[in-house]
Amino acid sequence: REIYCFDEVDSTNIIAKELAEDDASEGTVVIAKTQTRGRGRRGKKWISPRGGIWMSIILRPEIPPAKAPHLTLVTGVAVAKTLKREFGLDVGIKWPNDILIGDKKVCGILTEAHARFNTIEYIVVGIGIDTNVDVDLFPEEFREGATSLKRELGVDVDSVDLIRKLLVEFEKVYEDFKRGRFPEILNEWRRFSKTIGSYVEIRKQLGEIVRGEAVGVNSEGALILELDNGKLRKIVSGECIHLG
Ligand code: BTN
Structure with missing residues (x-):
């Protein structure tokens, strides 16, 4: 498998997409020391200074496009397990x-699926980890609510070693996923979840705001909220804020 390493790119997700369009095989990885146009979810910018891990993985699973979002949860479990095992930190998933x-x-994880004629051609999973970065230097809107491994541990992390361990763990969880073990992966996700059991606010794409207690995730990974009027509501996408 190929691993492409760059000093500076616009976005590893963009490079990975170009490689995938050029028939790069499943498992191709793109890593950069810094990104000039790092992208977050919902069209947000992603601050990517030197010292962080910015990488993208090309996948070609044989799944219907509707299941592409599962890869986000699969990746989240792989990252959470690795960070917990390597550093013993209080790791959770929102x-x-x-x-x-x-x-x-x-x-943060940004999954971008490219489908044609209702089949997945490839999926790019982008992973951004604030390892040895100083979040105090982030612009204010990005600083709030952010931390880095260096800040939590008080020492620098060996990024190359961490990338290696992450890729090994990712491959394990991804192989399980391809064998149809998404329900088990989702159970691991539930154990890491800091959202289930919290009172949350969901900001939907069109400005709609929904509040309620997160009571679980269903078999598709959608969040189930119990609204103040006692009704249940399924949320498939949106920004989630923990209120209590
Ligand atoms: C989020 O908004 O939480 C997702 C952030 C994803 C950032 C990573 S860094 C590597 C890859 N390249 C990008 O431009 N974005 C993703």
């Missing part, structure tokens, strides 16, 4: 895919 230490975000 629905759908923010990896937290305590209540602060240390890693």
Whole structure:
């Protein structure tokens, strides 16, 4: 399998997409020391200074496009397991895919699926981890709620070693996923979840805001909220804020 390493790119997800269009095989990885146009979910910018891990993986699973979002949860479980095992930190997951230490975000995942004629051609899973970065230097809007491994541990992390361990763990969980073990992976996700049991606010794409207690995730990974009027509501996408 090929691993492409760059000093600086616009976005590893963009490079991975170009490689995938050029028939790069499943498992191809793109890593960069810094990104000039790192992208987050919902069209947000992703601050990517030197010292962090910015990488993308090309996947070609034989699944219907509707199941592509499962890969986000699969990746979240692989990252959370690795960080917990390697550093013994209080690692959690905020629905759908923010990896937290305590209540602060240390890693984000951006999954981009490319389908044609209702089949997946390839999926790019982008993983951004604030390893040895100083979040105090982030612009204010990005600083709040963010942390880094260096800050939590008080020492620098060996990024190359961590990338290696992450890829090994990712491959394991991904192989399980391809063998149809998504229900078991989802159970692991549930154990890491800091969202289930919290009172949350969901900001939907069109500005709609929904509040309620997160009571679980269903078999598709959608969040189930119990609204203040006692009714249940299924949320498939949106930004999630933990209120209590
Ligand atoms: C989020 O908003 O939480 C997702 C952030 C994803 C960032 C990673 S860094 C590597 C890859 N390249 C990008 O431009 N974004 C993802």
